[in-house]
Amino acid sequence: xxxxxxxxxxxxxxxxxxxxxxxxxxxxxxxxxxxxxxxxxxxxxxxxxxxxxxxxxxxxxxxxxxxxxxxxxxxxxxxxxxxxxxxxxxxxxxxxxxxxxxxxxxxxxxxxxxx
Amino acid sequence: xxxxxxxxxxxxxxxxxxxxxxxxxxxxxxxxxxxxxxxxxxxxxxxxxxxxxxxxxxxxxxxxxxxxxxxxxxxxxxxxxxxxxxxxxxxxxxxxxxxxxxxxxxxxxxxxxx
Numbered sequence: 001x002x003x004x005x006x007x008x009x010x011x012x013x014x015x016x017x018x019x020x021x022x023x024x025x026x027x028x029x030x031x032x033x034x035x036x037x038x039x040x041x042x043x044x045x046x047x048x049x050x051x052x053x054x055x056x057x058x059x060x061x062x063x064x065x066x067x068x069x070x071x072x073x074x075x076x077x078x079x080x081x082x083x084x085x086x087x088x089x090x091x092x093x094x095x096x097x098x099x100x101x102x103x104x105x106x107x108x109x110x111x112x113x114x115x
Numbered sequence: 116x117x118x119x120x121x122x123x124x125x126x127x128x129x130x131x132x133x134x135x136x137x138x139x140x141x142x143x144x145x146x147x148x149x150x151x152x153x154x155x156x157x158x159x160x161x162x163x164x165x166x167x168x169x170x171x172x173x174x175x176x177x178x179x180x181x182x183x184x185x186x187x188x189x190x191x192x193x194x195x196x197x198x199x200x201x202x203x204x205x206x207x208x209x210x211x212x213x214x215x216x217x218x219x220x221x222x223x224x225x226x227x228x229x
Contacts, residue, residue: 031215041221042205042222044219045217045218048216056216091158093217095215098215101147101166101211103164104217109158
């Protein structure tokens, strides 16, 4: 596709429910990032993939958060037993190459509301 | 590790006035620097980036930023703003080696009044 696509755009989950958020990066992009953006805050890093390898997951807030990118393209962020503090916009970004001088292209995000 | 400080959470300005959004960073290694804009309910869009060379970088929509290594700053400027520039602006930093993960500031809300 022309850009990074995320689905769903909006998700309302009851506390304790599991959710799965999908990211379709730009075709051919090696690097993929997940960020969490709370209301009025900047994006906070969650995890990073280079192709199918998850090279950094230091930002995942708890073991309820899990991400995968099994074939090096589409990625899924899964949150188990959602809690109210998980409410945020989840942003996915991809970049062509791992080198630091390549820009990251962002999707529109998934707004998760836990009630 | 790197960190970014955006000193102003909100900047109100009148249309056609100049504006500066401040960004300071901290890093033990050399960095690349970026400014992104986020319109309501949208993802982040790259405005401009500093990789190397000239310290004055020009971006889209008439924005520019100047890299100042001694002051570890990368302030964003526009000589004359429009109503349509109302948005959130984020400064980001990436290390030149090692981690390829962009670190973002908390953002500055630019509010342009008619």
